[in-house]
Structures are given as C-alpha cells and as structure tokens.
Amino acid sequence: MLLTFWFGIWRQLQASASPVLERMIDRARRGWGADCTIRVLGVSFDAVRAFLHFLYSAKVAPEEEELVGAHGAQLLALAHAYRVGWLKRAAEAAVSARLTPERAVDMLKLARLCDARRLYLRCARLAAKDFSAVERSDGWRFARRHDAALQLELLQLLEDADQRKERWARERAAQEACRQLGEAMASLDHIFPSDGPARGDAPCDKAGCTCRGLQLLMRHFATCARKAAPGGCARCKRMLQLFRLHASVCDRPDKACRVPLCR
Structure with a gap:
C-alpha cells in the first residue's frame, strides 16, 4: 500500500508517537511543501487507515476498542514496527482478549516477532489448557510441516507448564502437611498443658479446636x-x-512437659 503525506501532515506526525515513521517521512521528503510516498506492505488498507487514525488521535477511545479488536494482529505488527508503544499495548491486550485455540500458534509466532510478552504467555497458557484443540488448528499443522523450531518451542512451553503444575502440586501438598502438623502440635499442647492437668479423653470446650481426633488416636x-x-x-x-516431632522441638523444661515420650 502507498501512503502519500504532505508537509503539513508530516508536521503533525512529527509530534506523534512514531519516531520511525517520522524519520521515514523526513528521508522521503524532497523539499519544502513537497509530498512523499511511503510503502506499507503486508497489511490491509483498513488496518493502515485504523493505524493512522490512532496516530492522529493519540489514544484509543472506549467506543474504538472494537476497531482495535478487528485489526488487532495487524495493528500489533504496525505498532511494533513503527514503535508506537501505547498502541502496541492496546493491540496486544485486544488480541489476548480474543485469543482462541485455533489462533494460538499463529499469535504465538506473532508475539515472538513483536516482542509481545503478555500475548506470548497467554498463547502458551491457552495451548497448555486445550492442546487438543490447538493440534487441530491450521497454525499447528503448518508449524509441524514447515517450522520445526516453532513446534519445538511450543512443545517445550507445554512441558514447562506441566512441570510447573507438578511443582505447585508438591508445594501445596507440603504446605498442607505443614499445616496439619502445626494443628497437631497445637492440639498436643492443648491436651497436655504446662500449667494444669492433662486433658486426657475429656471433651474439649474450646470453639474450633481439633484435638478430639488426636485424643482418639492416642x-x-x-x-x-x-x-x-x-x-x-x-x-x-x-x-x-508426632510424639518424636514434639520431643525434637519442645522448649519446655524436662519435668514440665507431660506429652508422652518427650525427653
């Protein structure tokens, strides 16, 4: 696509958020008041028109969010190429919000090319969540046949996601075990107080206390x-x-602790 700018428009774009486009216009200009032509390839006319509209307005109004969503991928590429940071973030958010498993591989490649970290992670999470749908997409079939590096990268992301899930599951299990041990230790201190007789099998009148199960176990x-x-x-x-664990951490004097097997 060809874009023709006049000097007045160039002055307006000079104050815009695209230093790349500003330098291109400056190099293409042939004299004061002369027009210049810049080629914008690889995107549709509507996407370029939307890109220029946002350059002039310098913002995305709430009623224009659908326009960003309609040309999200192309606007992301244009905003990255011409270094329009705020528009790149808006386009990245729009693409992430409308991401589907069928487009996950294509958008992953776009995110890698445009250094869109948020979109990259969103694609990886979606692929890990619904990989069966991703496998049926045209993007995955193309990557499997023609882009082995992208396929390997996606498989590595899936493996990393599985490893993170396993690690989080182990950490949650360890935290739950520590919580249960803490409750059991507190119940031992409640059943065998240091300043009174042992409770033994007597029911506990403390609200929310879990020592009854420990009493039955003892x-x-x-x-x-x-x-x-x-x-x-x-x-x-x-x-x-549990008795041995208590004995290893008990800080009561030797004769003050009534917990069995403590010292």
Whole structure:
C-alpha cells in the first residue's frame, strides 16, 4: 500500500508517537511543501487507515476498542514496527482478549516477532489448557510441516507448564502437611498443658479446636496390640512420629512437659 503525506501532515506526525515513521517521512521528503510516498506492505488498507487514525488521535477511545479488536494482529505488527508503544499495548491486550485455540500458534509466532510478552504467555497458557484443540488448528499443522523450531518451542512451553503444575502440586501438598502438623502440635499442647492437668479423653470446650481426633488416636495408641507386631500399625506409627516431632522441638523444661515420650 502507498501512503502519500504532505508537509503539513508530516508536521503533525512529527509530534506523534512514531519516531520511525517520522524519520521515514523526513528521508522521503524532497523539499519544502513537497509530498512523499511511503510503502506499507503486508497489511490491509483498513488496518493502515485504523493505524493512522490512532496516530492522529493519540489514544484509543472506549467506543474504538472494537476497531482495535478487528485489526488487532495487524495493528500489533504496525505498532511494533513503527514503535508506537501505547498502541502496541492496546493491540496486544485486544488480541489476548480474543485469543482462541485455533489462533494460538499463529499469535504465538506473532508475539515472538513483536516482542509481545503478555500475548506470548497467554498463547502458551491457552495451548497448555486445550492442546487438543490447538493440534487441530491450521497454525499447528503448518508449524509441524514447515517450522520445526516453532513446534519445538511450543512443545517445550507445554512441558514447562506441566512441570510447573507438578511443582505447585508438591508445594501445596507440603504446605498442607505443614499445616496439619502445626494443628497437631497445637492440639498436643492443648491436651497436655504446662500449667494444669492433662486433658486426657475429656471433651474439649474450646470453639474450633481439633484435638478430639488426636485424643482418639492416642487412645488407640495406648491400647493397640499391633504396635510390637511385625509391620506394626500405621496409625500408631503416625502417633509415634508426632510424639518424636514434639520431643525434637519442645522448649519446655524436662519435668514440665507431660506429652508422652518427650525427653
């Protein structure tokens, strides 16, 4: 596409947010008041017209968001090429909001070329979430046949996403185990207070207290005949581990702690 600018328009664009276009017009101009022509290739006429409109207005009005969405990918490429940062961010957000699994591979490649990190991550998350739909897209079939690097990159992103999920699952499980151990230790301190008699099997009157389950487990530990048997009792082993954990962290004086097996 050919764009023809006159000097007055060039002065207006000079104050705009596109230093690249400003330099191109400056080089193409042949004299004071002369017009100049710049070629804009690879995008549609409507996308270029929308790009120039946003350059002149220097903002995206709320009623113009649909226009950005209609030409989002092309506006992103133009804004990146001509270094219009605010329009690039708006186009990137519009493309991310309208992203589908069928376009994920194409937009991933565009995001890589345009250094659009937000869109890149959005494509990666969508591919990890619905890879079966991505595999059926034309973009994936093209990458598999003609762009092995892009295919490998996407597969690596999926593998990284799976590893992150596994790591987060392990971390959540560890946090849950620590929480349960903390509650169990607090219940031991509640059942065997340092400033009063042991509660034993007496029901707890404290709201929200979880010591009843631990009381039942200790009753089982005291009467279970399988503790000394080969293989032992799984419930008794858990109780014994809890007693040992308490003994390792207990800071009470030796005779002040009534928890079994503590020192």
